[in-house]
Amino acid sequence: MxxxxxxxxxxxxxxxxxxxxxxxxxxxxxxxxxxxxxxxxxxxxxxxxxxxxxxxxxxxxxxxxxxxxxxxxxxxxxxxxxxxxxxxxxxxxxxxxxxxxxxxxxxxKSQAEKRDIRAREIGLRLEKHGFKDAYEKTKAMAAPGASITRGNYSRYLVSVGAGATEESCFSRYLGEGKPAYVEPNWPDMDTIVKTILAAGGIxxxxxxxxxxxxxxxxxxxxxxxxxxxxxxxxxxxxxxxxxxxxxxxxxxxxxxxxxxxxxxxxxxxxxxxxxxxxxxxxxxxxxxxxxxxxxxxx
Known part of the structure; x- marks a missing residue:
């Protein structure tokens, strides 16, 4: 179709x-x-x-x-x-x-910039906890041009033996209040909804x-x-x-x-x-x- x-x-x-x-x-x-x-x-x-x-x-x-x-x-x-x-x-x-x-x-484009700033800061915080070059290694594991999320970081943490599962690594390092958590800087909900509508979406x-x-x-x-x-x-x-x-x-x-x-x-x-x-x-x-x-x- x-x-x-x-x-x-x-x-x-x-x-x-x-x-x-x-x-x-x-x-x-x-x-x-x-x-x-x-x-x-x-x-x-x-x-x-x-x-x-x-x-x-x-x-x-x-x-x-x-x-x-x-x-x-x-x-x-x-x-x-x-x-x-x-x-x-x-x-x-x-x-x-x-x-x-x-x-x-x-x-x-704006979201990608915000994600990259946040991802780099998460990497710096993980480095302080012994994970050298965390941002670079996480980015290397992702597809070229992929937006790096905390999900990417949890996968990297599993790969270096920081935990048995992505969920456990997320809970230990990346969740709110944890050592590598970084407050997001996203737009408000009205902006997001109106952008989807402008793109003809639901x-x-x-x-x-x-x-x-x-x-x-x-x-x-x-x-x-x-x-x-x-x-x-x-x-x-x-x-x-x-x-x-x-x-x-x-x-x-x-x-x-x-x-x-x-x-x-x-x-x-x-x-x-x-x-x-x-x-x-x-x-x-x-x-x-x-x-x-x-x-x-x-």
Whole structure:
């Protein structure tokens, strides 16, 4: 199916859990696989529609789309943008974006600069704890031009024996309040949402239950997101805790007239996370692929 073509033939795909995965990462940011490898892996695991949503970059989209066309896999052009809301780092996924959008390109450039400044400071802090040339070695492990995230650093720390898993290294060194944590300097949520809209995309509030917010703050976040022009929230996937959360989030989405999205937030295989795993949307919710703006690149 070509970009912009009616996708009504896939209207019933959401009835099967392992068909859509609208949140995933490649080596263009901090995933373990190249965009081509990721698309091929998703097809192997039974996903039919995959969105590539790398952190603050759409650099891997063209490769993902080309691979999708060659192997018969549907790909959605996406991105995951970082912002600050009441000093909390929040992620907004953009689905069906135009990577050539001038507004999006300008923001990607600005985000890349902010990421590099932060990544270098994290490296300096890790050096103080005995990890010589941490920034250079982490960058060498990433794909050329990739945006370096704390996820990249956690992989480097595992490689030098600082911990058995990326999660343990993240918790010990990179999480908030830990030795190598550096406060981010992201734009506000309004800026991010409006940039996604300018790029023709659908702004999606990523994994709202993973920010450590109490319920009243989650509700406030969703309300503010909607006020900015947000159009959907992830109600399932991305290790959001209990299975009942997707039904609660669906109710919240309906209350605020938001569409429902789903995505694994896949970076690499974990015991509790894989591409396409348990991503069904409750019948009460309106799936994001019902949006007239939702389109498949291939």
């Amino acid at each position: 070509e970009s912009g073509e009616n996708n009504s033939g896939l209207d019933d795909v959401h009835l099967w859990p392992m068909r859509y995965d609208l949140h995933s990462h490649s080596k263009a940011s901090d995933g373990h696989y190249t965009p081509a490898e990721l698309v091929a892996l998703a097809k192997k695991k039974g996903v039919e529609v995959l969105a590539l949503t790398d952190h603050d970059t759409s650099a891997g989209v063209a490769e993902a789309v080309a691979t999708g066309k060659s192997i018969g896999m549907h790909v959605v052009a996406g991105i995951e943008l970082s912002c600050l809301w009441h000093r909390n780092q929040i992620h907004i996924v953009g689905l069906s974006i135009d990577p050539a959008s001038p507004e999006l390109r300008d923001l990607e 702004p999606v509030l990523a994994h709202p239950c993973r920010y450590g917010l109490k319920n009243k703050w989650i509700l406030r976040l969703v309300k503010d997101f909607r006020s900015c022009g947000g159009e959907a929230i992830e109600v399932t996937g991305a290790v959001q805790g209990s299975s009942s959360e997707k039904f609660i989030l669906t109710e919240i989405a309906n209350k605020h007239e938001l569409l429902c999205s789903c995505g694994s937030d896949f970076h690499h295989e974990k015991p509790s996370l894989d591409l396409g795993t348990d991503l069904s949307i409750p019948e009460a919710g309106k799936p994001v692929w019902k949006s007239p703006k939702f389109r498949l690149e291939c």
